[in-house]
Amino acid sequence: MNRTLLRLRCRNLQAKGLPALRRGVADNKRPPSAPKPIVDIKHIRQNPELYEKTCIERNYKRQAKNPALIVELHETFQDLQRQGRTLRERSNLLRRQLANPATSSDDQDLQEVRLMSREQIQDEARRLKQELSTIERGESQAVAQMEELALEIPNLTSADTPRGDEPELLTHINSPPTFTESPEDKIWRSHVHIGSELGLFDFAGAATASGWGWYYLLGERPSSSRPSMVYSHIGAACGFQPRDESGDQQVYTIAQSPADAERGVPEMCLTGTSEIALAGMKANTIIDSEDLPVKRVAVSRCYRRDVRVDAP
Secondary structure (H helix, E strand, O other), X not given: OHHHHHHHHHHHHHOOOOOOOOOOHHHOOOOOOOOOOOOOHHHHXXXXXXXXXXXXXXXXXXXXXXXXXXXXXXXXXXXXXHHHXXXXXXXXXXXXXXXXXXXXXXXXXXXXXXXXXXXXXXXXHHHHHHHHHHHHHHHHHHHHHHHHHHHHOOOOOXXXXXXXXXXXXXXXXXOOOOXXXXXXXXXXXXHHHXXXXXXXXXXXXXXXXXXXXXXXXXXXXXXXXXXXXXXXXXXXXXXXXXXXXXXXXXXXEOOOOHHHHHHOOOOEEEOOOHHHHHHHHOOOOXXXXXXXXXXXXXXXXXXXXXXXXXXO
16 A cells, blocks of 8 residues: 555656756755855746746747746645645544544544544554655655756746847946045055055955955956855755757766865856856845945856857
8 A cells, every 4th residue: 555655656746757966066065155046936836937938038948938837836736735634634643543532522533533442543643644754745846846847947037138130329337436535534544444444355255266366356447356266055056057959967066175165165156147256245144225235346257158149
């Protein structure tokens, strides 16, 4: 009975061609304080066509089927929950009878249980426990697969992003700055003091994104700079998971020494696009609403393979 139920559950979860779970950049060891990917699976379920369109527009054709698969998996998850709820209700009746056989109740189900011997109740309770364990494994598998599929879906394209091939001029930046003289200007300062006071350096944000020794160069400079390497969990939290035509990830990770791996040092990867390092700059920080919007522009070295676009 229990083996049959287990095989049925496995077929139910895999019969529709659901992909097996794959190790991704988000699965790397991360410190407890590291930011985690936040995926709104409910929004994906409620708007599968929107996410499918986004995948197609951004040339993630293989991932375009993920929203529909997530909807199917959620239906499977709900069915398992209903089955589990029924079994738990029955299990609770059995435990009530075992705990207090002399209880008086008008509950028809409990009256039925009172007709059973103690050995029969114990045998059914053990069977229900095994069946519930199987259902709970199925629920966990469905949730894990929904999360895996959701992480593969690219971020939604902003409605303000122009479509098509024609550029659109929005505004001009880098107006000439103005400065006011101050007596403090005569106090000696190192380049670190000067850069920090002028808002040109960010050491704290770089430490969160890439570790000690890195820094961000900010402000109106010929080219704003940011770390070329970040912790892999920073890239994963940004939803950066580029893939090639075969579905393999194109994230270039940095090899670790055996000693670092044994000590649990977080893995690092090359930044595939500048917004990863920019997002890491503000990771685990609270931004005051008065400071919004925070606008940043940075040079991207694009350590990634771009998805090939077939010519029509």
